[in-house]
Structures are given as C-alpha cells and as structure tokens.
Amino acid sequence: MAHLTHNAPGQSANGPRRILLSTAFRLALLYIGLFGGSMLALLAVIYWTTAGYIAQQTEETIEAEVQGLTEQYARLGLPALIDVLARRIEFDPNGSSVYLLVQSNGTPVVGNIDHWPSIVETHDGWLTFHLANSPQDDNPRTARARAFLLRGDFRLLVGRDMREMAAVRRLAGRALGWGLTATVLLALFGGILMSRASLRRLEAIMRAFRPIMAGDLTRRVPSGNRGDDLDQLADGINEMLARIEVLMESVRQVSGHIAHDLRTPLTRLRARLEGLRDKNASTEQAMVVDAAIADADTLLSTFTALLRIARIEAGSGMNTLPVDLPAILADAVELYEPLALERRQEVSTALLPGITVMGDRDLLFQMVTNLLDNAVKYTPEGGHIHVSLERCNGTGRLVIADSGPGIAVAEREKVLQHFYRTEASRSTPGNGLGLSLVAAVARLHRGTIRLEDNQPGLRVVLNLPIYDAAQEGEGEGGAERKQAWPPP
Secondary structure (H helix, E strand, O other): OOOOOOOOOOOOOOOHHHHHHOHHHHHHHHHHHHHHHHHHHHHHHHHHHHHHHHHHHHHHHHHHHHHHHHHHHHHHOHHHHHHHHHHHHHHOOOOOEEEEEEOOOOOEEEEOOOOOOOOOOOOOOEEEEEEOOOOOOOOOEEEEEEEEEOOOOOEEEEEEEOHHHHHHHHHHHHHHHHHHHHHHHHHHHHHHHHHHHHHHHHHHHHHHHHHHHOOOOOOOOOOOOOOOHHHHHHHHHHHHHHHHHHHHHHHHHHHHHHHHHHHHHHHHHHHHHHHHHHOOOOHHHHHHHHHHHHHHHHHHHHHHHHHHHHHHHHOOOOOOEEEEHHHHHHHHHHHHHHHHHHOOOEEEEEEOOOOEEEEOHHHHHHHHHHHHHHHHHHOOOOOEEEEEEEEEOOEEEEEEEEOOOOOOHHHOOHHHOOOOOOHHHOOOOOOOOHHHHHHHHHHHOOOEEEEEEOOOOEEEEEEEEEOOHHHOOOOHHHHHHHHOOOOO
C-alpha cells in the first residue's frame, strides 16, 4: 500500500548532530568515561607513589644526616659541630640542605636560615615550614626538617628544601592533566571515526530501505564481507525480503488468476441475462433481469480494476515516455467539467506549465480521472473543486482539493488499501479500488500521495519526480538516470 508521506529513514538531523546522536558515538563516550577514569586512577597512583617515594627518601636522608651530626657532636663536642655545619653551608650555599643551631634563648649560632621556625614540631620532632623565597624564585618554598635538643640547651634543626619534590609534583600533575586530555581527545576522535563509519553503513541500508518501503521488494540491503553484526542483520533482512517477495508474488498471482478466471463466466452470465431479457419477459421479470445485469456489471468492473492494479503493481505493459503533466490535467478537467456543472459545482485550476514527468501517459491520466471522479462524486451541489500544479523540491506537486465531507485522519491510510470504504461512502456506488489504483500508479512512478484536511473537504497531494531532458546524456550520470526508468 502507499504510505502517507513523512520524513524518510536516514533524513533526520545531518552533519555533526547525527554523529552526536548515533549509538556508536554514545558507546564511544561510555568507553571514554571508562578508559579516562582508568587512566586517571593509574596516573593518580603513579603520582602519589612517586611523591611518597621522594618524601620517604628525603626523610631517610635527613635521618642519616642527623645521626652523623649527632655522632660528630658526641665525639668532638660543640665547636666541631659548628665547624662541620659552617663548612657544609659554605660548600653548598644554594643547596637543598637546611641547617640551624640556636642557643636556648633562640639566638642563632650557625645556619643558613635566620630564625627558628614558629611551627610546633610533632611528637617525633618533625617540622614542615615555609622558607623565604630568593629574588629569583617566585614559587613558595617549603622545608621538611627534624629538630632535636643538644647538651647545654642548644637546639639543632636539620632538614631539606622540598622544592625538588614540589617540582616533581608539578611535573606529575602536568603529566596527569596532559595525559588525561590526550586520552579523552584520542578517544573522542576514535569515537567520531567509529560513528562516521557506522553511519555510512547505516545510511547505505537506509537508502536501500526507501524503495523497499515504496513497494519495490526486489531491492536488497547491501552486505559487506566483514561478518559483523550489521552484516548479519543485512543478511537476515534480505532473507526476509526474499520470502516476502515470493509470498506477495503468490498473492498477486492468485488474485489475478481469480479475477481472470471469474471474469469469463461472469461475462457469459451477463450475455445470457441480456438474452433472457430480450425474450418475451414480463415487466417485472425484465426489472429483475436488469438488476442482475447491473450486479454482474459491478462484479466485472471490480475484477477489471483488480487485474489493472495487478498489472500496474507488476509494472507490465508500461509505456514510459516524457509526459506533459499540465496537459494531462487540463484534459482530465475538461472531461469532468460538464459533470461538475450539472451538479452546480465550481471547478478552478492553477496549472504551472512546463512540468514534465517520465511515465505512462494512460496510467497518469487514469490516476487523475479517478481523483477527479471522487471529487465530483463526494462534493455536494454548489461545492468547489480546485486543481493545482506547481514545482516543489524537484517534483511536480499536484493538489486536488474539494469541499466535500473529507476523510477522517484515522482512515486516510486505510482508504488507499484494496476494497476499503468509509462509512459515509458505503451508500454510494463503487468497489473501494479507486484510491488503491491511484496509490499503485503513484508508486510505479516513484511518487508519493498524501491526504490532508481541506477545511472543509479533502486535499489529495501527489508529488511526482520531474523529468529534466537537459540532464539526459551519454555520460555516466545519464546512463544511471536512464536505468532508473522505467521504475523497477
């Protein structure tokens, strides 16, 4: 059946937004979060392990130096200790070692800092305090030191400037930041590449879906040689389409054979009824025979329409040529205008000239006359029918609008099916195949049909691809366009 038009698959948001909304990109974001979190945890462990190791080494170095100075003081006394400290400071004035020997009242004796830190030492004698910065150094300096008491109420402070450790921490922090940033960017780039690759394959599948949804069951979904889940899905869809194609062809053949086989005995029955009527029959008997002939004509018309639709859907006997669509519409309006005038209906047209479509002129004419016949039939006396044709996005947009009762929204797709009739139309002659034939012709010409509310009445909107003779050529593009006609 024909579908009311809507956005085709694969015609959603384009460009970056499509990538951002894709499942592959969302999975990539999930992997970015997991991988980024793992990388952050790993770098954090490396950072704290490195910083802890440096701090431990620093404290062990201080402990060893304190032990050596204590032994020096115990053997040689205070003057030797002062001499050792002075020589160490003189030998490495800008080094990382921190020394300070003060008297009981806090007066410095020797050292490379000018006063005892105003920080309360811990129970094990360790202090962490800030050092005065040199003019060349803008970064705050921190020292880690050990304090202990000597005989004579002298206090000794031995420590290390922690600027090297701070530099290592800053370096590790920068490495952590850059590593995490590079990880996220690379993962994001990989996610975009994966998404684009997946979208290209999905778009190829969606392009194959459009003619299938339009009724061309001979099309197949492209499948690669990767053997992944998309290939398996495509193979499954192709198997399903092949099965559906066989079943649909069987249904068409059965319905066509039934219609063909029943049309012959019905024709004979009608001929016999006419012969019976021509004999010496009473008036009452002639009326019964005429009613039977009318019923036979209705059945013959139904079977003829079924056979016609079957041939249209099969695409057999189609004479494909460039067709002047405004001329067809003008001829159809001219044909039905007298009937509309009898019902005091006003018919108006607005036909843009120069619109050519590729197709079968007889089928297109029958499609238009079916629509006009419905419009005249269901528009009340004194009503209005308007026929218009214009260009719209590379198609000829045909609109036939009437001021009749219209069709409920819930029934607009159903009326395009075989034999479906609305409740309001059951009392009028017909077999429910008129709009079904229109939909079949529209599909055959790669067009779309849409039913809309005309407030009041019904608007039937048909879009047929415009044929541009200037684009036809012997090149590669022209060959592709020629292969597209007639439609498969």
